[in-house]
Amino acid sequence: MSETVLRRGALNELGGLMRGIGCMGKAALISDVNVAGLFMSRAKEALRCEGFEVFTHAVPAGESSKSLSRYGELLGFLAESGLTRSDTVVALGGGVVGDLAGFAAATYLRGIRLVQVPTSLLACVDSSVGGKTGVDLEQGKNLAGAFWQPALTLIDPDLLRSLPAEIYRDGLAEIVKYAAIRDRALFDLLPYDLGEEEEVIRRCVDIKRELVSRDERDRGERQLLNFGHSFGHAFEKLSGYSLSHGRAVAAGMCAMARASYALGLCSAEDASSLIGMVHVLGLPTETPYTAEEVYGCVLSDKKRQGERMTLITFHGIGDCRLTCCSMDELRQALRLGLPV
Ligand code: GLY
Numbered sequence: 001m002s003e004t005v006l007r008r009g010a011l012n013e014l015g016g017l018m019r020g021i022g023c024m025g026k027a028a029l030i031s032d033v034n035v036a037g038l039f040m041s042r043a044k045e046a047l048r049c050e051g052f053e054v055f056t057h058a059v060p061a062g063e064s065s066k067s068l069s070r071y072g073e074l075l076g077f078l079a080e081s082g083l084t085r086s087d088t089v090v091a092l093g094g095g096v097v098g099d100l101a102g103f104a105a106a107t108y109l110r111g112i113r114l115v116q117v118p119t120s121l122l123a124c125v126d127s128s129v130g131g132k133t134g135v136d137l138e139q140g141k142n143l144a145g146a147f148w149q150p151a152l153t154l155i156d157p158d159l160l161r162s163l164p165a166e167i168y169r170d171g172l173a174e175i176v177k178y179a180a181i182r183d184r185a186l187f188d189l190l191p192y193d194l195g196e197e198e199e200v201i202r203r204c205v206d207i208k209r210e211l212v213s214r215d216e217r218d219r220g221e222r223q224l225l226n227f228g229h230s231f232g233h234a235f236e237k238l239s240g241y242s243l244s245h246g247r248a249v250a251a252g253m254c255a256m257a258r259a260s261y262a263l264g265l266c267s268a269e270d271a272s273s274l275i276g277m278v279h280v281l282g283l284p285t286e287t288p289y290t291a292e293e294v295y296g297c298v299l300s301d302k303k304r305q306g307e308r309m310t311l312i313t314f315h316g317i318g319d320c321r322l323t324c325c326s327m328d329e330l331r332q333a334l335r336l337g338l339p340v
Helices: 012-021 033-048 067-082 095-110 121-127 156-160 165-182 184-189 194-214 221-226 229-238 245-262 268-280 293-299 327-336
Strands: 003-006 026-032 053-059 088-093 113-118 134-135 139-146 150-156 308-316 319-326
Touching: 003 194, 003 268, 012 033, 012 067, 012 113, 012 150, 026 033, 026 067, 026 095, 033 088, 033 156, 033 308, 053 067, 053 095, 053 150, 053 221, 067 095, 067 165, 088 095, 095 121, 095 134, 095 139, 113 121, 121 156, 121 165, 121 194, 139 229, 139 319, 139 327, 150 194, 165 184, 165 194, 165 221, 165 245, 165 268, 165 319, 184 194, 194 221, 221 229, 221 308, 221 319, 229 245, 229 293, 229 308, 245 268, 245 308, 268 308, 293 327, 319 327
Parallel strands: 003 150, 026 053, 026 088, 088 113, 113 150
Antiparallel strands: 134 139, 308 319
């Protein structure tokens, strides 16, 4: 598996760390306009002082940049900059930049080296690790993509200090997810203070790396990372994407905790601890969408397998499981977890 460095101030070591894993020559530093204003020149300097020839490109901030047209533009930029197979794409940004630049790295010249430098909490704990890359299609999110492991993920928690509180909060939902699926001790650290942030991120990254090392292609165990996501993706879609990913996942985990309790899979105490924590962290525990509305959306989920689908059920803090269910069972779970 690829290397992960998690250290305060690590952005200044970007060039040295890349040389340490064998990168050299050209580096295409890809960001969005917001992040570029904050960190592009530091990242560029960290690369130049280690002898890299640096080319920079910034896309507009926001999900709309995860498009086929921006992807095409980015491939054109890599070609015009003359990157070859021995060069490197560096994704400096949140999930959008990581997914877009990662997909360009996965496909340009049939694949060149990728380094992820996440600048949002969500990207630090989730999207920059594990090699999922891609763009959205008009028909839905993340419908085109590739598994392409970064050669290095460099996580510098100091970069999170300039994040707006609302964006930071979004990443907390993914942290609750890791605690819920695998790590009761992590749950007990929540809500954490700044001194514990590095430890919290490390635990999340360790869980993700362990699951990905066993199931890179998302055929089995890795799907545990989708806890709260099937319902969450439906909430995002039903809100016309005005509900952020983290908030939608938070409400999705709570709906699944309610359904799991009603099905006798977890105790009332564990379900309310999870829902209570989501609330304490300032994330939504429910949405106005009904079971039938969500069912309609889940029918078009790319993770559906014909007439069956894998749900991630909640059995207690630190214990989620893959449960294969029929569409009728899914409908029942939705009725138990959501308003009818
Ligand atoms: N974000 C879930 C995964 O990487 O599998």
